Amino acid sequence: MDTISWWGMLGLGAYHGINPGMGWLFAVALGMQEKRRSAVIGALFPMALGHAISIGIVVLVIALAQQQLPKDVLRIACAVVLFGFGVYKFFSARHPKWVGMRVNFKDLTIWSFLMASAHGAGLMLAPLLLRMPAAEASAHMHHAPASMADNATMLLSAVGVHTLSFFVVTGVVAVIVYEVVGLALLRKAWFNLDLLWSIALMIAGVVTLFWKH
Amino acid sequence: MLQQWKPDPTFYPSPKMAIEAPIEDVAYVAAPRDDGNPDAMCVVDLNTASDTYGQIVHKLELGVRDEIHHFGWNACSAALCPYAPHPYIERRYLVVPALRGSSIYILDVKENPKAPKLVKTLTADEVEARSGYTRPHTVHCGPEGIYVSALASAGSEEGPGGIFLMDHYNFNILGQWEVERGPQSLSYDFWWHLGYDIAVTSEWGYPAMIENGVSLEDLGERKFGHKIHIWDIRHRKNIQTLDLGDDYQMILELRPAHDPTKAYGFVNAVLNMNDLSSSIWTWYKDGDGWGIQKIIDIPAQVPENPDDLPPALKDIGMIPTLVTDHILSLDDRFLYVSCWGTGEMLQYDVSDPFNPKHTGTLKIGGITKSHPHPAAGPVSGGPQMVELSRDGKRLYFTNSLYVAWDNQFYPEGANGWMVKANVNTEDGGLEFDPDFFVDFGESRAHQIRLQGGDSSSDTFCYP
Numbered sequence: 168m169d170t171i172s173w174w175g176m177l178g179l180g181a182y183h184g185i186n187p188g189m190g191w192l193f194a195v196a197l198g199m200q201e202k203r204r205s206a207v208i209g210a211l212f213p214m215a216l217g218h219a220i221s222i223g224i225v226v227l228v229i230a231l232a233q234q235q236l237p238k239d240v241l242r243i244a245c246a247v248v249l250f251g252f253g254v255y256k257f258f259s260a261r262h263p264k265w266v267g268m269r270v271n272f273k274d275l276t277i278w279s280f281l282m283a284s285a286h287g288a289g290l291m292l293a294p295l296l297l298r299m300p301a302a303e304a305s306a307h308m309h310h311a312p313a314s315m316a317d318n319a320t321m322l323l324s325a326v327g328v329h330t331l332s333f334f335v336v337t338g339v340v341a342v343i344v345y346e347v348v349g350l351a352l353l354r355k356a357w358f359n360l361d362l363l364w365s366i367a368l369m370i371a372g373v374v375t376l377f378w379k380h
Numbered sequence: 381m382l383q384q385w386k387p388d389p390t391f392y393p394s395p396k397m398a399i400e401a402p403i404e405d406v407a408y409v410a411a412p413r414d415d416g417n418p419d420a421m422c423v424v425d426l427n428t429a430s431d432t433y434g435q436i437v438h439k440l441e442l443g444v445r446d447e448i449h450h451f452g453w454n455a456c457s458a459a460l461c462p463y464a465p466h467p468y469i470e471r472r473y474l475v476v477p478a479l480r481g482s483s484i485y486i487l488d489v490k491e492n493p494k495a496p497k498l499v500k501t502l503t504a505d506e507v508e509a510r511s512g513y514t515r516p517h518t519v520h521c522g523p524e525g526i527y528v529s530a531l532a533s534a535g536s537e538e539g540p541g542g543i544f545l546m547d548h549y550n551f552n553i554l555g556q557w558e559v560e561r562g563p564q565s566l567s568y569d570f571w572w573h574l575g576y577d578i579a580v581t582s583e584w585g586y587p588a589m590i591e592n593g594v595s596l597e598d599l600g601e602r603k604f605g606h607k608i609h610i611w612d613i614r615h616r617k618n619i620q621t622l623d624l625g626d627d628y629q630m631i632l633e634l635r636p637a638h639d640p641t642k643a644y645g646f647v648n649a650v651l652n653m654n655d656l657s658s659s660i661w662t663w664y665k666d667g668d669g670w671g672i673q674k675i676i677d678i679p680a681q682v683p684e685n686p687d688d689l690p691p692a693l694k695d696i697g698m699i700p701t702l703v704t705d706h707i708l709s710l711d712d713r714f715l716y717v718s719c720w721g722t723g724e725m726l727q728y729d730v731s732d733p734f735n736p737k738h739t740g741t742l743k744i745g746g747i748t749k750s751h752p753h754p755a756a757g758p759v760s761g762g763p764q765m766v767e768l769s770r771d772g773k774r775l776y777f778t779n780s781l782y783v784a785w786d787n788q789f790y791p792e793g794a795n796g797w798m799v800k801a802n803v804n805t806e807d808g809g810l811e812f813d814p815d816f817f818v819d820f821g822e823s824r825a826h827q828i829r830l831q832g833g834d835s836s837s838d839t840f841c842y843p
Contacts, residue, residue, distance in 0.1 A: 187462075192465060193462035193463055195842075196461075199641070199843050200843070202641065260549065261549070262464060262465070263464065264523065266463045268574060268577055350393040351397065353387065353393050353460060354387065354392070354397070358385050358386055359384060359385045359386070361383070
């Protein structure tokens with residue numbers, strides 16, 4: 168992956184983190200219910216784990232597909248799926264509905280996995296993932312193909328960078344809202360990130376289609 | 381469906397914020413009838429600056445002898461709950477079940493809040509086939525969809541009654557809610573402690589016990605409900621049944637604390653079989669389980685002239701208290717209790733939920749009493765369905781309980797009315813607004829919902 172892709176992974180992690188539906192709002196609510204900040208912080212770890220698993224599955228699927236499918240076919244397929252999912256999310260207000268307020272580590276991990284997956288958080292990374300070395304290797308035969316180990320490290324690093332960025336942003340927003348800003352923010356500043364999200368998915372689809380390299 | 385860019389402005393994360401909501405302009409009042417004309421959803425103008433203040437400004441006619449009764453919103457502040465957030469849904473539709481007819485009407489109030497439109501009808505057959513229940517009653521907007529309770533099983537008209545779920549986007553009935561109902565069979569109201577993943581349900585009677593007037597035979601045999609049930613919402617499982625004892629018949633309205641961190645609530649027992657008194661009980665989290673304790677007894681009264689008593693009460697010679705509804709202010713401080721039999725609206729400070737303080741009384745109507753209203757003189761019926769503005773300053777109430785029961789306890793006639801009281805939220809106390817008396821004429825007047833939300837429409841996931 169090139170520099171742009173790494174920064175993209177980082178940026179999208181932050182973008183996912185800032186979405187209240189991905190975690191920080193739940194963390195704040197748990198802190199308020201328990202009346203302690205440690206409940207806010209404690210919720211962030213399973214949320215990051217669930218998010219990483221959701222992202223990781225998409226990363227793995229795309230990496231495997233890169234071994235099997237011609238580059239252009241994969242790129243167009245990803246673009247179509249992304250754009251289609253974005254259009255669906257634009258018109259559908261359907262939302263995951265699972266779990267409640269008394270949750271443990273496992274519940275929160277699964278919840279975060281469901282939220283990330285249902286929102287297509289991993290899919291949004293597709294245009295960046297397609298710039299991974301497996302793709303480059305087939306495009307530039309004169310380079311030595313990346314070894315399996317190098318590839319795995321690279322994939323793990325991509326998931327790690329994204330998740331770390333997600334974790335930090337979710338955590339900072341959660342603590343600031345819990346400690347300082349309060350919930351009035353929800354009424355004033357909570358514009359429809361899901362709608363913006365669906366547009367982001369469509370943009371990612373278009374980018375995937377045209378962003379050859 | 382195209383989504384909104386901003387959360388619905390009537391959604392509030394916490395009860396504290398909802399208290400700051402703007403003053404309501406409009407009330408929706410369910411107006412069933414007994415004369416063969418259709419029931420109607422009435423719109424009452426609440427804007428004190430308006431020329432039509434305190435008047436019915438619109439009537440939307442529904443079915444004949446449907447007994448529209450309780451109703452609720454398609455969506456409310458529960459849409460902000462963090463585990464299933466969907467704040468861009470609109471509070472736009474009233475979900476209006478017919479307690480006798482069993483159909484469910486969906487009314488759209490967005491275009492003109494003063495003239496709701498009927499946009500969908502779920503027929504009784506459809507409701508029964510899809511939910512497995514009949515006689516739908518309470519409607520609450522929850523984080524996952526619309527919850528509706530019902531008195532009985534479809535077809536049998538006996539137990540078990542229960543709860544079914546509706547989709548909050550297209551109003552399709554999704555089916556029975558309960559997975560393990562345990563000993564629960566009688567049904568009536570339900571509400572919940574979302575902060576604890578706990579629901580609570582109460583018990584009234586099966587259709588045959590109520591639809592021809594209260595069955596005195598069944599009452600004598602103590603067949604009406606005397607329990608409440610505690611449910612694990614996540615597993616839809618009855619985890620505990622709290623029995624008030626069969627001296628207490630008909631356990632109705634559930635008013636959990638609005639603050640989601642508080643694990644207690646209030647419920648009314650309509651009739652103590654020993655002395656015809658009514659009582660208020662507090663249920664509360666007690667270690668790993670739940671407990672319940674009586675906190676208020678409201679005695680029956682002796683009539684001035686026992687000959688004035690309706691036939692159902694002649695032999696008994698007393699005026700039963702008949703507490704049939706109550707409402708808790710959004711700050712969890714004041715509880716307002718309707719004594720339908722004795723014609724009193726009582727206000728209690730329940731800041732300490734186990735040590736209530738009586739802080740105010742209004743008298744109006746009452747069996748043999750007909751206490752007057754300042755604008756209308758003596759009235760029939762008594763205080764019944766009660767609703768409170770979100771800021772806790774304006775109390776509205778009506779006088780009809782259930783058409784067949786109105787006829788039984790107020791046989792001289794129970795023309796509908798709605799009144800308003802202004803509340804002293806500092807020290808307690810309440811007084812009638814002398815300019816507000818809504819005369820429903822031959823119609824009865826039952827539940828009131830206030831535009832944008834009130835003190836029994838929304839649930840909050842944040843303290």
